[in-house]
Amino acid sequence: MRTKFILAAAACLLLSACADTATGGSGAGGESDFPTKPITAVVAWSAGGGTDVMMRAFAQTAEDHLGRPINVVNKPGSSGAVGWGEIAHATQPDGYTLTMVSPEIGFLDEQGLYDFGLDDFTLITLLNEDPAALAVRADAPWDTFEEFIADAKADPGAISVGNSGPGLAWDLATTAIERAADIELTHVPYDGAASATQAVLGGTLDAMAFSVGEVHPQVEAGEMKLLGVALAERLEALPNVPTFVEQGYDVEIGTFRGIAGPAGMDPEIVATLNDAFVEMAEEDTFADVMENNSFGIRVMETAEFQAFFEDARDLYVDLLRESE
Amino acid sequence: MEIFSSLLGGFGTLFSSPHLIAALAGAVVAGMVVGALPGLTATMAMALFLPFTFLMEPATGLAVLMGVFAGGIAGGSIPAILLNVPGTPASAATLLDGYPMTRKGRAGEALSMAMFASAVGGLVSALLMSVLAPVIARFALNFQAPEFFVLAIYGLTIIAAVAGKSLLKGYIAGLIGLVVGMVGLDPIAGQLRLTFGSQALYGGISLIPVLIGVFGITQALVMVRESSGVTERPRISGRTLVSADDLRSSSGTLVRGSLIGSGIGAIPGTGTDIGAFLSYSEARRRPKGRIPFGEGNPQGVAASESANNAVVGGSMIPTFTLGIPGEAGTAVLLGGLLIHGLMPGPDLFTGSQSSLVYTIFASFIVANVMILLLGTLAARLFVHVVRVPNQVLVPVILLFCMVGSYAINNRIADVSVTIVFGILGYVMVTHEFPVSPLVLGLILGPMAETNFRRAMTITHGDWTIFFTRPASLVFWALIVLSLVYVWRSARRRRVQKPAESEDGPQAVRPT
Numbered sequence A: 001m002r003t004k005f006i007l008a009a010a011a012c013l014l015l016s017a018c019a020d021t022a023t024g025g026s027g028a029g030g031e032s033d034f035p036t037k038p039i040t041a042v043v044a045w046s047a048g049g050g051t052d053v054m055m056r057a058f059a060q061t062a063e064d065h066l067g068r069p070i071n072v073v074n075k076p077g078s079s080g081a082v083g084w085g086e087i088a089h090a091t092q093p094d095g096y097t098l099t100m101v102s103p104e105i106g107f108l109d110e111q112g113l114y115d116f117g118l119d120d121f122t123l124i125t126l127l128n129e130d131p132a133a134l135a136v137r138a139d140a141p142w143d144t145f146e147e148f149i150a151d152a153k154a155d156p157g158a159i160s161v162g163n164s165g166p167g168l169a170w171d172l173a174t175t176a177i178e179r180a181a182d183i184e185l186t187h188v189p190y191d192g193a194a195s196a197t198q199a200v201l202g203g204t205l206d207a208m209a210f211s212v213g214e215v216h217p218q219v220e221a222g223e224m225k226l227l228g229v230a231l232a233e234r235l236e237a238l239p240n241v242p243t244f245v246e247q248g249y250d251v252e253i254g255t256f257r258g259i260a261g262p263a264g265m266d267p268e269i270v271a272t273l274n275d276a277f278v279e280m281a282e283e284d285t286f287a288d289v290m291e292n293n294s295f296g297i298r299v300m301e302t303a304e305f306q307a308f309f310e311d312a313r314d315l316y317v318d319l320l321r322e323s324e
Numbered sequence B: 001m002e003i004f005s006s007l008l009g010g011f012g013t014l015f016s017s018p019h020l021i022a023a024l025a026g027a028v029v030a031g032m033v034v035g036a037l038p039g040l041t042a043t044m045a046m047a048l049f050l051p052f053t054f055l056m057e058p059a060t061g062l063a064v065l066m067g068v069f070a071g072g073i074a075g076g077s078i079p080a081i082l083l084n085v086p087g088t089p090a091s092a093a094t095l096l097d098g099y100p101m102t103r104k105g106r107a108g109e110a111l112s113m114a115m116f117a118s119a120v121g122g123l124v125s126a127l128l129m130s131v132l133a134p135v136i137a138r139f140a141l142n143f144q145a146p147e148f149f150v151l152a153i154y155g156l157t158i159i160a161a162v163a164g165k166s167l168l169k170g171y172i173a174g175l176i177g178l179v180v181g182m183v184g185l186d187p188i189a190g191q192l193r194l195t196f197g198s199q200a201l202y203g204g205i206s207l208i209p210v211l212i213g214v215f216g217i218t219q220a221l222v223m224v225r226e227s228s229g230v231t232e233r234p235r236i237s238g239r240t241l242v243s244a245d246d247l248r249s250s251s252g253t254l255v256r257g258s259l260i261g262s263g264i265g266a267i268p269g270t271g272t273d274i275g276a277f278l279s280y281s282e283a284r285r286r287p288k289g290r291i292p293f294g295e296g297n298p299q300g301v302a303a304s305e306s307a308n309n310a311v312v313g314g315s316m317i318p319t320f321t322l323g324i325p326g327e328a329g330t331a332v333l334l335g336g337l338l339i340h341g342l343m344p345g346p347d348l349f350t351g352s353q354s355s356l357v358y359t360i361f362a363s364f365i366v367a368n369v370m371i372l373l374l375g376t377l378a379a380r381l382f383v384h385v386v387r388v389p390n391q392v393l394v395p396v397i398l399l400f401c402m403v404g405s406y407a408i409n410n411r412i413a414d415v416s417v418t419i420v421f422g423i424l425g426y427v428m429v430t431h432e433f434p435v436s437p438l439v440l441g442l443i444l445g446p447m448a449e450t451n452f453r454r455a456m457t458i459t460h461g462d463w464t465i466f467f468t469r470p471a472s473l474v475f476w477a478l479i480v481l482s483l484v485y486v487w488r489s490a491r492r493r494r495v496q497k498p499a500e501s502e503d504g505p506q507a508v509r510p511t
Helices: A002-022 A050-066 A078-090 A145-154 A169-181 A193-202 A212-220 A267-280 A284-292 A302-323 B002-016 B018-036 B042-053 B058-075 B077-083 B095-103 B107-140 B145-157 B167-182 B207-228 B244-266 B272-284 B298-322 B328-339 B354-387 B390-409 B412-430 B436-459 B470-495
Strands: A039-043 A070-074 A097-101 A121-137 A160-163 A186-189 A207-211 A224-229 A254-262 A297-300
Touching (some): A039 A078, A050 A070, A050 A097, A050 A121, A050 A254, A050 A267, A050 A284, A097 A121, A121 A169, A121 A193, A121 A212, A121 A267, A145 A224, A160 A169, A169 A207, A169 A254, A169 A302, A186 B436, A193 A207, A193 A212, A193 B298, A207 A212, A212 A224, A254 A302, A267 A302, A284 B328, A297 A302, B002 B018, B002 B107, B002 B354, B018 B042, B018 B058, B018 B077, B018 B354, B042 B058, B042 B328, B058 B077, B058 B298, B058 B354, B077 B095, B077 B107, B095 B107, B107 B244, B107 B298, B107 B354, B167 B436, B207 B390, B207 B412, B207 B436, B244 B272, B244 B298, B272 B298, B272 B436, B298 B328, B298 B354
Parallel strands (some): A039 A097, A160 A186, A160 A207
Antiparallel strands (some): A097 A254, A121 A207, A121 A224, A121 A254, A121 A297
């Protein structure tokens, strides 16, 4: 019995320790000596996922550049609406509570899934960009995007392309490919890259449009091939894979992740954070984790990030209206 | 055999470094503790430990993750057996016979049977994984949307096995589960269903808060009712270890459970809970021993616990060979592999990193032996939980249920779900409705719907795809067999009125 209580007490301590970090701080001291206390970094997705891994690598490295601990807290649920909703609606813009945003905050309010949008956040620094890629099984009948288009035109809708959920980034990337090549594909939603990969390898699904990082391991293993990446220039990691643009199709779309806080942050604090994060992104410890997970590093400072995100939002909203 | 020499090499690495063994033992114990707390699952334990493993040597870090995973699944059986509250979804089938054993004073036997079965399941799956991983992985790829749909339908026939006295009430509970599974964003068309405008329900109602509610809260409420009446408290018999006779008669169940678990684990997109329920229903079909299933048959514990730990080993097959996680816990493990620079794929077994892979396998095998040793030892202590009076136990259970459901996602809405389903569970149980079918409906309903619609999207509405693929046909045959069995046993039950069991009417409890 006694052991049970000791275990119970230990578990309670552990949990309360986790909970403490979740209470964001308000009433910061003088702005000039920011930060004066630990920073909470909210992940709107569960532990072990892509955003989580990236945020933990970021937190571990950025601590040294800010001189304060950064505590990562997972608040997943409702496709990000829970964690981001809290930042957008119920967090002091004092710089002590931050999050990692991705394109979803720009367009999911269009579908009524979020009750917040890009304007509810203060963007700070972009850290990552992963373009979409069109992946097929290694023994698929198409070796080039041209061959793929020819078959799609011969029998509209016959080719099935997997994505991560209706109206989400990869579904819209498929729409972008359809629009640029003037073809019709069948969109099939999966739970995520893993289950779509299984369907492509198992032969029920013809192709998948996901981020390059998510199919990279299969390409390395010789199980899949890529017909194109949706970036302006070829990727350093995949010099043999052509872009859609160089094949004559204007498809530039993907996902990206950056650090942001609630709307209305003090520009001085934003500048302090941005400087620290830009320096942080140069560190090997951060770069190693990014490379091991096939995440592309793309750093943009505050103003550039804002303009970049607004362009991306316009593209996504446009594609969304078209697909409806 | 080259594989065995590689595996021996793995054991060599493991045993030549004491800190690795110590880390593994610590991980197994930590996993068991977290798994034993309702609401804190093995997956969550792994996610908690993942950041720490980044700082360790790759072999140590991955061994720790394996230990936590295996320990967590085994630990979930402890509260299932002692309190009728599953520590993790994997043990939801364990309580069906485990708790009645406790009520009959056989808690020690049930716990040691659970630990033994967990170890057997883990070891069998580890051997299959070491020897046949690439072959099984290729075969498991045949499992696609049509197969998942038919497997889910087969799974729903298990409701008959866990329905208890009334088949009709079991099916009603199953239908409630199916409806609960429909709440939220529809996975194919992206439309909102049954959310009544509440944003908290957009993401749907997830399994774990419901599980904690219908088992944990309901059980606590039942105990409150019990303590106001005159009920005998369960005694503890002299026996703390399972008898050799019970082990011998369970050997077939253990082997079948281990194979079913390994197979289910190898199919990405299934899980420990499905493996345990399938194995339990399979064991029920071959009744053995004097005690009927559902009333404290050690075979029920053996079936469920051997299968759920076998899923752990099985789920590593697609993770290592294809980079596709077989289960939620292995998704975290995959994150760990990638962080340590291991690229999953067939090359993992032959390339420069292969010695590390075999060290991981060796640590999984040793972790399962540790479960047997440490778990049986710990069982002697844990057994005394049944002596704790309800006045103390009920608040503790309620506290853990609340903390556990909040801890899943740090979300207060999950606590509300737990409370609502706790009250629903109490109403169901006091009206002799079983709650396991509700849980099964919630696990399998979304799996059936999503995969049915996925398959129909790909074929543009041609339903023959469900009958033209070999693996689907096997499951259709199993469905027919299962339904014939249900029909025959239902008829038999009608012919001969069921005799009350020797202990008189069963106590009310969530099953």
